[in-house]
Amino acid sequence: MSVPLLKAVRDAQRYGFAVGKVRVLQTRIFGAGTYERLLDAPTFSEQMRVVSDTIYGRYLEDAKSADDVEDGLERALDDFYRFLDDANLPDAVVRFFRVRYDYANVRAILKARALGVSTEGMVVGLGTVSTEVVTGPVAGLPPFLGDIVWALTPVAGESWVGAEAIDATVEAALFADLVHTAHASKSSTLRELAALTVDVANARSAVRAHRRGVPAGVLAGMLHGGGAIKVADIEAAYELPFDEFIEVLAASRALKGVTADELAADGGLDVVLDNLVARFVRRVRVVPFGPEPVIAYVMAREAEVVAVRTLLIGRLAGLDREALRRRLRDLSV
Amino acid sequence: MKEFMWGLSGVDWALMGAGSAAILGGIGSAIGITIASATVSGILSEDGTKFGKLLPIAAMPGTQGIYGFIAAVLVIVFFNLLGGNVDIAGPVGFKIFLACQPVAWLCLVSAIYQGMTGSSAAGIVAADQPAPALIFPALVETYAVLSLIVTILMLLSLQTAYMK
Numbered sequence: 001m002s003v004p005l006l007k008a009v010r011d012a013q014r015y016g017f018a019v020g021k022v023r024v025l026q027t028r029i030f031g032a033g034t035y036e037r038l039l040d041a042p043t044f045s046e047q048m049r050v051v052s053d054t055i056y057g058r059y060l061e062d063a064k065s066a067d068d069v070e071d072g073l074e075r076a077l078d079d080f081y082r083f084l085d086d087a088n089l090p091d092a093v094v095r096f097f098r099v100r101y102d103y104a105n106v107r108a109i110l111k112a113r114a115l116g117v118s119t120e121g122m123v124v125g126l127g128t129v130s131t132e133v134v135t136g137p138v139a140g141l142p143p144f145l146g147d148i149v150w151a152l153t154p155v156a157g158e159s160w161v162g163a164e165a166i167d168a169t170v171e172a173a174l175f176a177d178l179v180h181t182a183h184a185s186k187s188s189t190l191r192e193l194a195a196l197t198v199d200v201a202n203a204r205s206a207v208r209a210h211r212r213g214v215p216a217g218v219l220a221g222m223l224h225g226g227g228a229i230k231v232a233d234i235e236a237a238y239e240l241p242f243d244e245f246i247e248v249l250a251a252s253r254a255l256k257g258v259t260a261d262e263l264a265a266d267g268g269l270d271v272v273l274d275n276l277v278a279r280f281v282r283r284v285r286v287v288p289f290g291p292e293p294v295i296a297y298v299m300a301r302e303a304e305v306v307a308v309r310t311l312l313i314g315r316l317a318g319l320d321r322e323a324l325r326r327r328l329r330d331l332s333v
Numbered sequence: 334m335k336e337f338m339w340g341l342s343g344v345d346w347a348l349m350g351a352g353s354a355a356i357l358g359g360i361g362s363a364i365g366i367t368i369a370s371a372t373v374s375g376i377l378s379e380d381g382t383k384f385g386k387l388l389p390i391a392a393m394p395g396t397q398g399i400y401g402f403i404a405a406v407l408v409i410v411f412f413n414l415l416g417g418n419v420d421i422a423g424p425v426g427f428k429i430f431l432a433c434q435p436v437a438w439l440c441l442v443s444a445i446y447q448g449m450t451g452s453s454a455a456g457i458v459a460a461d462q463p464a465p466a467l468i469f470p471a472l473v474e475t476y477a478v479l480s481l482i483v484t485i486l487m488l489l490s491l492q493t494a495y496m497k
Contacts, residue, residue, distance in 0.1 A: 009445060012368040012452055019452070020375020023459035087375070288453040 011290035018087030019289065022297040025083075026285075028055050029300050030307070035328060038311045039321055047315055056308060066313045073305050078126055080301045084294070092185035093291055094128075096194070097298055099181060101127035103174040105134045106145050107166060110152055114160035148173050172224060175201065179226030187291045189284055196280055198227035199254040200273045206234050206249070207269055210242055228254035278303070343426025344419055350426075350433030351408035354484070358401020358440035365394025365448030369470075372452040376459045386458045386466070390451040393470045397440035397447070400481040404436045407485060411492040425495045432487035439480035447473040 034054065041047040051060055059072035059079075084094040101124055108122040123131045133140055138149045152169055154160055175198050182194035205222045216238050223231045229252050237248040243264070250260040257279060262272045277299075285296035307328060314324045341349075373391045377384060408429060413419055421429070450470045457466035 005442075005445065008449060009364060009368065012449055013371060016368060016371025016452060017375040017378075020372035020377075020455065020459070021379050022375070023372070023456040024376050024379035027460050288456075289449065 008289055015089070015289065015291050015294060018084075018089055018291075018294045021083070021087055022293050026293075026297050026300070029297075030054070030304050035307065035311070038308075039324055039328070041315070044312065044315050047312055051308070051312070060312075063312075066316050069309060069312045069316070073309050074124055074126065077302070077305050080298060080305075081126060084298065087294065089291070089294065090185055090187075092181050093187065093190065093294070096178065096181045096185060096190055098126060098128045099177055100174060102129050102134070102145055103148075103170050103177070105129075105131070106148055107170040109135065110149065110166045110170070111163055113153075114163065114166065144173070144177060168221065171201070175224040175226060185291075187295075189287075189290070189292045189295055193277075193280065193295065195226060195228045196254065196277060198224050199229050199252075200276060202227055202229065202231070202234055203249055203255060203263070204269060204273055206238060207246070207263060210238060210245055228252075338423065338427065341423065341426075343421030343423045343429075344414065346423065346426030347408055347412055347414065347421055347429040350430035350437075351405035351414075353430075354401040354404035354408075354433040354437040354440075355398075356401070357437040358404075358444070359398040361441035361444030362395045362398030365397065365444035365446075365451075366391060368445070368448030369394060369451035369455070372455045376455055380459070383458050387455055389467055390455050390458070390470060393451055393467075393474065394444040394447045396474060397444035397477050400436055400477055401440050404433055404481065404484050404488070407488050408433060411488055412496060421495075425491065428491055429488065432484055432491060434484075435480040435487075436477075436484040440477050443473055443477045443480075447477075 034050070037050045038047055041050055048060065048063065051057060056072070056076055059076040060069065063069050063072050081094070081098055084097065105123040105127055109119050112119045112122055119135055123134055125131045127134070129142060129145065133142075134145070138146055138153070141149060148170060152161055152166055178194045178197060182190040185191075202223050206219060209219045209222065216235060219238055220231075220235060223234055225231055229249075233252075234249075237245050240248065243260075246260045246264045249255060250258055250263050255263075255276065258272055258276060262268065265272075281296050281299045281303075284292040285300070287293060310327050311324055314327060319327075338346075369391045373387045376387060409415055412421060412429065447470050450473050454466040454469045457464050
């Protein structure tokens with residue numbers, strides 16, 4: 001038996017049950033028809049009628065306001081993540097998807113404390129650490145979060161650091177954690193996804209920084225390791241004029257499929273880079289064995305929740321059909 | 334009984350051939366069924382109504398174990414291993430051993446691949462598509478059947494040549 005065959009056997013046994021569940025569950029993911037009906041629904045209550053026939057029906061049955069929608073979709077997302085536990089997937093795979101909420105919670109709490117406002121309603125219960133622990137005393141936090149809080153909390157007499165410094169520190173810790181967790185999962189797909197996430201973040205930071213004329217020394221602090229594009233290569237290219245810098249970035253293998261014109265276009269950068277991740281999901285969805293179909297399913301559900309939130313809250317905010325359609329297209333669902 | 338290679342007699346070689354066919358075919362089937370069953374179980378945990386369509390897909394890799402078993406029984410019957418006082422020359426026993434190898438190895442590998450194919454094909458059932466999902470794992474079966482035919486033909490020729 002060749003080594004690839006042994007790996008296929010191991011993956012099939014390890015992830016087979018979860019893949020089977022996903023094969024059924026992915027048939028319930030929204031298709032274009034459902035999105036069209038949500039777009040065509042003239043009012044929020046009409047939209048809720050469409051939603052009531054879907055998996056989101058039980059989470060949103062009493063939703064009347066944007067807050068209700070947020071709460072319902074958070075519960076839906078929590079159940080999707082709980083599926084990862086039920087499907088008996090390795091801890092590292094589950095952690096990979098949930099841990100970003102821990103960092104988002106810590107970021108929200110630190111910013112609230114820096115501004116001297118209440119943290120109530122600012123944390124979500126989707127992370128690996130419960131909201132009670134996250135909002136509790138720093139000593140009770142697990143080290144990966146506690147270290148960030150200790151590092152950013154001012155000692156007596158000092159003032160709080162700015163919001164940008166909080167963002168930068170939390171983001172650096174998050175990306176390092178994602179890369180480490182992906183490696184611990186022993187899944188090449190998660191490793192690839194972690195690297196792509198870092199590359200997308202680095203490309204976004206570097207393009208924006210270059211456009212604003214940020215000095216190279218400052219950019220160095222904004223880049224993260226663990227991506228397929230080496231930080232040193234980005235820093236070297238950053239010294240070039242904007243057009244040449246964009247050409248070098250677009251030519252990298254990690255950003256394959258993105259043209260220099262798309263990267264340079266003012267305003268469309270987020271969409272272009274998010275499409276890279278969407279393309280990755282489409283590619284791994286068709287892999288028959290291993291964690292790929294499960295990862296693709298969870299990411300598709302995450303994108304679906306964002307799309308549903310956009311459509312429902314957008315309608316509540318009075319956006320018309322065309323405005324909602326434009327936003328939906330930008331989400332690459 | 335004439336000794337042949339590492340001191341093994343013809344009967345020893347014949348028994349090793351029969352045993353390898355039964356063991357490797359059985360191992361392949363066990364792994365193949367485990368692979369297909371994992372996916373099938375996942376599907377059934379979400380939609381129990383598909384049991385009837387999925388059972389043949391999970392069970393199909395089990396046939397390779399049966400082919401190995403058939404080859405082993407044929408060795409025992411053709412060369413009268415149950416008859417006691419059997420006298421098979423060492424080189425003949427070695428040829429019997431070789432004749433068992435196609436079904437042994439091909440059933441080991443094809444059962445595993447059939448389990449994987451069945452696991453993928455189960456997705457067709459999960460998606461409620463009208464296509465006959467059973468066809469694809471059945472295609473893999475072809476080669477296990479061919480290996481059994483080859484082994485049977487080789488055993489028959491050896492029986493004709495060496496057994497009175």
